[in-house]
Amino acid sequence: MNYLIWDFDGTLGYRSGMWSGTLLDILESRMPGHGRTIDDIRPHLRSGFPWHNHHLINPPDRPADEWWGGCHALFTKAFLALGVPPAEAPRLAGLVRHAYTDVTRWRLYDDTLSILDALSALGWRHILLSNHVPELPLILHHLGLEPRFLSVFNSATTGCEKPHPSAFRGVLDVMEPGANVWMIGDSMVADIRGAEAAGIPAILVRGEDKGGVIAIVEGSRR
Ligand SMILES: [Mg+2]
Structure with a gap:
């Protein structure tokens, strides 16, 4: 065979723009006039995803909430680095899952x-x-x-x-x-x-x- x-x-x-494009979409919709480009975002997402730690094996069939929970700190840190106020950054990080998995994108x-x-x-x-x-x-x-x-x-x-x-x-x-x-x-x-x-x-x-x-x-x- x-x-x-x-x-x-x-x-x-x-997905257009991949992860950086997703964060940019969120900035566009929640903080118009933010002045950031996709190139400003990319350096903040170069580590921290599960595939960057590919030497580690996770348990199979982890709940999706747990998977996304593992990335929340990464997204929050990226938004903070892009100048999003500390009170807002975790909220914007919570929008990444919905934006990234929007099948129409x-x-x-x-x-x-x-x-x-x-x-x-x-x-x-x-x-x-x-x-x-x-x-x-x-x-x-x-x-x-x-x-x-x-x-x-x-x-x-x-x-x-x-x-x-x-x-x-x-x-x-x-x-x-x-x-x-x-x-x-x-x-x-x-x-x-x-x-x-x-x-x-x-x-x-x-x-x-x-x-x-x-x-x-x-x-x-x-
Ligand atoms: Mg590939």
């Missing part, structure tokens, strides 16, 4: 569905492996991705963040021995190096090397 393990964010879909890349379907027709089965928030299934459903995937491995649910080898082993565990499997993603560290360390060949897309996904996979098929 042939399997493709896909990253989601930055590979198949995206999520998009697929133009070629995502056609590539997935073309590869399905060639006999590849799709599995998703993402470092993401607990609401990922709602986002996938909204984007029409859900029916195209055999299974979804979300770090918020499994407790394992890429590139930790356990994240990849969990996926391999559901496949029959000797399966033909490739990882496809946009992150050299989380997707490519992580997969290769777990013995899975990997293809970098949309990042430094923007190769055509279908051409590469067909050419590499054993």
Whole structure:
């Protein structure tokens, strides 16, 4: 059997502005005239998410409230650093979950569905492996991705963040021995190096090397 393990964010879909854009949206709506740009926000979100501590494994099936609670201090600190008054910062941090998971803000890349379907027709089965928030299934459903995937491995649910080898082993565990499997993603560290360390060949897309996904996979098929 042939399997493709896909990253989601930055590979198949995206939220405009990602996390920094989410905080900017909140500033725009709650503090008009704040004068900050997305570039001012980015440095404050470069650490503190679960995937930045990928060496730690969390318990599986953590309640979503607990997951978001773990990020509250990070968002509060970011808003404080951006000049939001101390009395207001925790309140704005509490708005991030709703804003980030607003499914109408999520998009697929133009070629995502056609590539997935073309590869399905060639006999590849799709599995998703993402470092993401607990609401990922709602986002996938909204984007029409859900029916195209055999299974979804979300770090918020499994407790394992890429590139930790356990994240990849969990996926391999559901496949029959000797399966033909490739990882496809946009992150050299989380997707490519992580997969290769777990013995899975990997293809970098949309990042430094923007190769055509279908051409590469067909050419590499054993
Ligand atoms: Mg990605």
